[in-house]
Amino acid sequence: MGYKAKFRVYRGDGEQGGLENYEVDVNEGEVVLDIIHRLQATQTPDLAVRWNCKAGKCGSCSAEVNGKPRLLCMTRMSTFDENETITVTPMRAFPVIRDLVTNVSFNYTKARQIPAFAPPTDIKAGDYRMQQIDVERSQEFRKCIECFLCQDTCHVVRDHEENKESFAGPRFFIRAAELDMHPLDARTDRKSFAKAEQGLGMCNITKCCTDVCPEHIKITDNAIIPMKERVVDTKYDPVVFIGKILRRKPRETGKI
Amino acid sequence: MTSGTLSPGRARITARTLRTDKYWISPLLTVIGITAWITYATVRVFQQNYYWAAQGGDEAIRYLTPFYSPCISNGCIEGAAEWGTFLPDLWFIPYAALTLPFLFLFRFTCYYYRKAYYRSFWQSPTACAVNEPHKKYSGESRFPLLGQNSHRYFFYIAALISIINTIDAFHSFQSEDGSWGVGVGSIVLTANVILLWAYTASCHSCRHIMGGRLTNFSKHPLRYKGWTFVSKLNGKHQELAWTTLASLVVADFYVMAVAAGWITDFNTF
Numbered sequence: 001m002g003y004k005a006k007f008r009v010y011r012g013d014g015e016q017g018g019l020e021n022y023e024v025d026v027n028e029g030e031v032v033l034d035i036i037h038r039l040q041a042t043q044t045p046d047l048a049v050r051w052n053c054k055a056g057k058c059g060s061c062s063a064e065v066n067g068k069p070r071l072l073c074m075t076r077m078s079t080f081d082e083n084e085t086i087t088v089t090p091m092r093a094f095p096v097i098r099d100l101v102t103n104v105s106f107n108y109t110k111a112r113q114i115p116a117f118a119p120p121t122d123i124k125a126g127d128y129r130m131q132q133i134d135v136e137r138s139q140e141f142r143k144c145i146e147c148f149l150c151q152d153t154c155h156v157v158r159d160h161e162e163n164k165e166s167f168a169g170p171r172f173f174i175r176a177a178e179l180d181m182h183p184l185d186a187r188t189d190r191k192s193f194a195k196a197e198q199g200l201g202m203c204n205i206t207k208c209c210t211d212v213c214p215e216h217i218k219i220t221d222n223a224i225i226p227m228k229e230r231v232v233d234t235k236y237d238p239v240v241f242i243g244k245i246l247r248r249k250p251r252e253t254g255k256i
Numbered sequence: 257m258t259s260g261t262l263s264p265g266r267a268r269i270t271a272r273t274l275r276t277d278k279y280w281i282s283p284l285l286t287v288i289g290i291t292a293w294i295t296y297a298t299v300r301v302f303q304q305n306y307y308w309a310a311q312g313g314d315e316a317i318r319y320l321t322p323f324y325s326p327c328i329s330n331g332c333i334e335g336a337a338e339w340g341t342f343l344p345d346l347w348f349i350p351y352a353a354l355t356l357p358f359l360f361l362f363r364f365t366c367y368y369y370r371k372a373y374y375r376s377f378w379q380s381p382t383a384c385a386v387n388e389p390h391k392k393y394s395g396e397s398r399f400p401l402l403g404q405n406s407h408r409y410f411f412y413i414a415a416l417i418s419i420i421n422t423i424d425a426f427h428s429f430q431s432e433d434g435s436w437g438v439g440v441g442s443i444v445l446t447a448n449v450i451l452l453w454a455y456t457a458s459c460h461s462c463r464h465i466m467g468g469r470l471t472n473f474s475k476h477p478l479r480y481k482g483w484t485f486v487s488k489l490n491g492k493h494q495e496l497a498w499t500t501l502a503s504l505v506v507a508d509f510y511v512m513a514v515a516a517g518w519i520t521d522f523n524t525f
Binding site: 010012014015016017018019064066067068069084087089090092093094095096103131133134152153155156158159160161162163180181182183199201202203204205206207208211212221225226228229230231232233235236237 | 259260261263264265266267268269273274275276277367370371374375380381384385386387388390392393394395396397401402405406407408460461463464468469471472473474480490491
């Protein structure tokens with residue numbers, strides 16, 4: 001059964017703009033992105049929205065629906081009341097290019113700062129071997145579709161623009177964890193990098209990143225907290241420090 | 257406002273949040289729950305009475321509330337002070353002053369409680385995608401919150417204290433003359449200890465120590481099994497954090513009620 005839904009959509013850019021009201025047809029089984037496309041087709045042909053796969057796998061249509069960071073293509077209209085006014089805005093942690101499209105280049109800047117995977121020097125290419133139980137933790141983080149909803153909801157940068165310089169954000173903490181837990185990554189400085197360069201200590205683990213992840217990656221429990229504990233191993237744990245002196249190992253924990 | 261979500265270039269939306277759900281309920285319940293628990297615990301810890309159930313007149317039972325374990329003050333009743341008494345009996349020194357600060361710090365630095373009180377008490381943030389009221393933010397990167405990194409030490413101490421609680425629960429099945437039996441109190445104290453162990457073992461630091469710090473699980477199969485088990489418990493850490501707050505109050509209140517003579521403990525002694 002179709003009905004007319006009330007929508008408020010952000011129109012404008014980062015200089016000026018606001019929420020504009022629309023009434024638009026909704027059919028059974030549709031998602032918010034369908035309604036945005038119908039708006040484009042029938043009422044506002046210049047409405048800007050970034051999208052691609054419509055299957056929750058490309059991470060393009062990230063926005064905020066009723067104030068919550070969501071993928072437009074994965075937000076079913078059936079989850080709303082028919083009389084409800086649905087508000088759609090761009091991600092509020094990033095600069096707006098136009099309407100629902102944001103400039104997410106902050107994330108690519110942070111991605112480039114992470115040292116790449118370093119293959120072991122004592123094993124020939126082609127001879128790399130890993131067991132499943134050694135890589136399964138890293139594999140969870142490879143599910144990331146880079147929608148940047150976690151970055152959008154993280155209050156460290158959402159509410160404090162000045163922190164963007166020193167804070168990489170949850171998406172790149174899972175990258176740090178993925179590499180530090182990787183059995184063949186030869187670098188041993190991932191922990192100190194996460195602390196000093198990525199601003200891991202600024203995260204106060206309020207779990208909003210986990211709450212909004214459309215891939216249900218346990219970002220906080222499986223990446224950020226384990227990385228914090230690994231930093232504690234190397235920076236704050238005198239027991240580990242004494243143990244390493246006795247065993248004559250460098251303080252930065254290597255691969256165990 | 258020209259910072260936060262109204263920083264230059266961002267959407268020109270002034271609302272603190274556009275969320276329409278009741279996002280404030282969870283932090284409100286957290287504030288109510290934690291405040292009520294701290295109030296109850298503070299009153300009981302400084303009450304210095306009704307902590308040893310044998311006071312009720314039934315000398316057979318030996319129930320010691322976890323809030324007074326181990327009872328190490330000179331003011332402790334003889335039967336309750338199994339570990340010796342060496343603290344002066346002053347009104348402002350809890351009878352279990354050796355352990356209570358560490359148990360408090362274990363929970364204060366716990367990753368779950370941190371989330372809970374940062375959101376509810378400190379409003380940083382109140383809820384996801386709700387602007388926080390603070391102008392500056394440095395997280396846990398500076399003193400005093402840098403001290404949150406000491407969580408694993410309080411975990412070690414809390415595990416030792418859980419052993420003491422376990423001994424108390426064990427003794428609740430034994431009467432003064434050495435005979436064995438079971439009472440409602442021993443069941444309550446044992447259930448509380450089991451939950452305390454589950455909460456302690458489900459701690460994120462425990463998970464890390466057990467095997468989280470390893471890179472090659474395949475070379476450490478026993479630790480991998482331990483890590484897998486603790487990971488399952490860890491998934492229930494939030495629930496266990498609240499359940500143990502409740503179980504501590506239930507255990508303490510039961511002992512107090514029996515000690516004060518308000519109720520009679522049903523037992524086989």
